[in-house]
Amino acid sequence: GDSVTQMEGPVTLSEEAFLTINCTYTATGYPSLFWYVQYPGEGLQLLLKATKADDKGSNKGFEATYRKETTSFHLEKGSVQVSDSAVYFCALIGDDKIIFGKGTRLHILP
Amino acid sequence: ETGVTQTPRHLVMGMTNKKSLKCEQHLGHNAMYWYKQSAKKPLELMFVYNFKEQTENNSVPSRFSPECPNSSHLFLHLHTLQPEDSALYLCASSQSSGFTDTQYFGPGTRLTVL
Numbered sequence: 001g002d003s004v005t006q007m008e009g010p011v012t013l014s015e016e017a018f019l020t021i022n023c024t025y026t027a028t029g030y031p032s033l034f035w036y037v038q039y040p041g042e043g044l045q046l047l048l049k050a051t052k053a054d055d056k057g058s059n060k061g062f063e064a065t066y067r068k069e070t071t072s073f074h075l076e077k078g079s080v081q082v083s084d085s086a087v088y089f090c091a092l093i094g095d096d097k098i099i100f101g102k103g104t105r106l107h108i109l110p
Numbered sequence: 111e112t113g114v115t116q117t118p119r120h121l122v123m124g125m126t127n128k129k130s131l132k133c134e135q136h137l138g139h140n141a142m143y144w145y146k147q148s149a150k151k152p153l154e155l156m157f158v159y160n161f162k163e164q165t166e167n168n169s170v171p172s173r174f175s176p177e178c179p180n181s182s183h184l185f186l187h188l189h190t191l192q193p194e195d196s197a198l199y200l201c202a203s204s205q206s207s208g209f210t211d212t213q214y215f216g217p218g219t220r221l222t223v224l
């Protein structure tokens with residue numbers, strides 16, 4: 001069946017470092033891909049999405065490109081801030097169901 | 111109030127108790143969802159309601175009983191739970207079901223079963 005695999009955390013970086021959180025997927029058909037963020041004590045918020053191959057989603061300095069050839073949707077940010085500390089979830093929607101990865105906890109040190 | 115609210119935020123209950131979780135959305139959406147978030151596991155979709163009708167039940171044990179009296183309110187009734195049911199329960203809503211619309215999540219209810 002469809003699945004999402006994202007890198008294990010926690011990921012700890014210093015402020016202004018470059019961030020990559022890997023996400024790969026397996027799916028039949030052509031899923032839509034998403035990144036959600038969960039700040040401490042809050043629910044999930046949609047961060048960005050891409051609905052077809054080669055689409056790039058972007059928001060708040062974060063970017064991810066839908067790569068069909070590598071079945072990946074890696075999240076990147078050029079310069080992280082302390083306020084980016086949160087748990088990040090990769091997800092796919094396909095065949096009328098949504099599947100989440102396990103989440104990656106990100107700690108940014110000042 | 112805006113967005114999706116959930117009450118209570120924290121709940122501790124014994125295995126013989128009966129309790130209910132409440133979710134309310136103020137976004138005018140037609141679909142509502144219950145998810146279970148356990149440590150080190152992917153978010154699990156439990157139930158989907160669309161226009162008050164249940165459209166999905168992902169093999170959830172009967173000790174969890176959802177209720178959707180209208181498009182704005184969603185409840186999860188709990189009875190005779192097990193310690194492994196301890197988790198964060200998230201409610202979400204979207205304009206329509208089918209997962210193509212963006213889902214908006216509440217802050218969750220942290221449930222501990224003793």
